[in-house]
Amino acid sequence: MLTVSDLTFSYNNQKKFSFPSFSCAERETLLILGNSGTGKTTFLHLLALLLQPESGSIQINNQEFAHLSPREATKMRAIHLGIIYQKSHFVSSLSVLDNLLLANYLADKNQSKEQAIKLAKSLGFYELLDKKTTLLSGGEQQRVSIARALMNNPEVILADEPTSNLDDENCEKVINLLENQSKNIGASLVIVTHDQRLKDKFSNKIILN
């Protein structure tokens, strides 16, 4: 259960953001829609504990996360959050499998090869596990980043424009996978996007402007 209230943030004095409050229960999906410049990415980075809000609160299962030190934030992020970035980036020298295991390793958890294989099978890239990530197509990369976000069984999954680079068919597939996988592990899913194709798919949504 993710509960966010009254977050504000400013990069400098001129531009202040204040974001709407919301809550998102386990196995639920929340869509945050907004055009460029409305602070979508800032909002996501606040939720991802990459930026620190000036005021407001972020609670996951009633634990406060909004005002942690950078070190604690890093640790909490690794344990409780799974993040899918707009562009799929990987450690380019490692194979797909190692990129998945890296999520475990960096969160100081046991490297679970079974988990990686299970996710790869259900997301349909099992045969790509030994390949370098640079050899994958855009859709394949996106599926690998979803798997990576799920590696540590997080309570909240944040997705930043997960579909913007994908065609309609892949868009549909990726969103379904995201939803199903989040439900499987009992996580709340927050999707931040400007992709209008997703607008009608979810009832639970916030529009930034």
Next chain:
Amino acid sequence: MLLKISWKNILNKKLNSFLCVLLMTLGIAIISLLLLLGKQLQDKFAKNISGIDMVVGAKGSPLQLILSSVYQIDNPTGNVFLSDVQEIAQNPLVKEMIPLSMGDNYQSYRIVGTNKKYFEHFKAQFATGVMFKQDLEAVLGAQVALNTGLKVGDTFSSSHGLDAEGEVHGETKYKVAGVLEFNNSVIDNLVLTSLNSVWNIHEHKEAEHTEEEHKAHEAEEADMPKREITSALIKFRSPMGLMSMPRNINQNSKLQAALPSIEVNRLFELLGIGIDGLQILAAVIILISGISVFVSLYNSLKERKYEMALMLSMGASRTRLFLMLLLEGVLLALFGFVAGVVLSRVGIVLISNQLNKKFHFDVNQMNLQTGEIYLFVGALAIGILAAALPSINIYRLNISRTLAEE
């Protein structure tokens, strides 16, 4: 996992890594080779010198006299009368005089006429056979026996001069009386015989010379007891001898006295300039290797900025990533060092073969030198420094901005 990432990164940029390692290897190999060679030459020179305080021989270059008489590498300066040398040996300061007479060779191994004291000086042990007793009996150094295949009881003809191409004294043959054990000194590469044998061979030889020469020779025959030798090694009873005798001999006689310790030091000073120059060159190469590690990491870090931000966002601490990048530099330096040391050993074997052919001078120590431990520390420090400089940026990386920008 960190090690794996470092390793994969190195493999990922094969050419860059190869260049870094190659430069490091070259630098290390050159320095290591110089260390090995320098040490072994010094060891050899020091071992052969030990106990010999002074060498007397014909006038000429003192260094040449030392090289020819002590190390058996250069040509002798000429001959001197045994009687003159014996006169010097009468001096109460002289403890021992070892006469040496050379001029012939067998398959380019020098045949040296001397006496029992020369064996005692080197503490030579017989592997087989016994000391020469009669004329034209010879004792072989271990290396000579090994390379020529001669055994006790075999006979061989010597050739004139110090090169294998010299005229062969065909009609008189030496007989092998004994073979020495390895002594790790010049004696390994010598054929030793009595002074008389050397004299006899040349009398036989002169007998066939043309008549004019023969007449000239007859004049010499008149003072037959004036036997000639090439040089003599002198040991003193006390250091006092060093003070007075060499100057006295050089000023008041036809002979030349040279002190091995001084000449060898001079030789090493001359060599030292070359060695120093090469070492500086090698140090520069190592430094360039460090710079190439730096440039390679710096460039790849620009490309991998997002990767780093990603890993930071996934829970990696900055220090952990910094160490990972350091590890890349350390690994490259490590490979360079190991490859360099191996290469230097290969170089030593090749050089040793060459030296062995030319000078019968064998260098074969393969142990890790103490200098190489410093070299190891130095290489590692350069690797760490070269990696640390660009990697320090990891502490300034703004995760949110980097992730948002791309």
